[in-house]
Amino acid sequence: MDEQRDPNRSLTSLISELADESSALVRQEVALAKAEAQEKVTQLTNGIKYLVIGGAILIAGLFYILDAVVYGIARLMPEQYQLWLAALIVGVVVGVIGLVLLKKGEKNVQGTNLQPRRTVRSVKLDTQLVKGHSQ
Numbered sequence: 001m002d003e004q005r006d007p008n009r010s011l012t013s014l015i016s017e018l019a020d021e022s023s024a025l026v027r028q029e030v031a032l033a034k035a036e037a038q039e040k041v042t043q044l045t046n047g048i049k050y051l052v053i054g055g056a057i058l059i060a061g062l063f064y065i066l067d068a069v070v071y072g073i074a075r076l077m078p079e080q081y082q083l084w085l086a087a088l089i090v091g092v093v094v095g096v097i098g099l100v101l102l103k104k105g106e107k108n109v110q111g112t113n114l115q116p117r118r119t120v121r122s123v124k125l126d127t128q129l130v131k132g133h134s135q
Contacts, residue, residue, distance in 0.1 A: 036116040
């Protein structure tokens with residue numbers, strides 16, 4: 001007869017089985033946490049890589065566009081103020097836009113998206129299950 005279904009099993013046998021299964025459960029939870037953490041790190045690394053490369057290319061193009069905007073605004077101004085005032089106007093506008101984007105990015109990178117939600121949920125369920133069976 002199967003030992004797990006034997007109603008006459010000893011208390012020692014049951015405690016031993018509980019210890020084994022608890023140990024296996026902890027190992028599985030740790031493995032899940034590791035896998036999920038690795039997935040998040042890979043996702044974050046790939047995202048950062050594309051952000052850096054895209055940002056560098058975007059900055060190079062932005063310099064040329066801003067230079068053209070400065071010259072375009074300068075043509076509309078009196079000659080004595082042309083370049084320096086046009087450059088100041090463009091610099092202030094670009095600075096404000098950059099500040100707004102930095103604040104938005106700061107809000108998005110506060111770590112809430114990096115929480116291992118599946119692992120947390122699984123551990124909570126296991127805890128509830130163990131509490132339910134021990135009562």
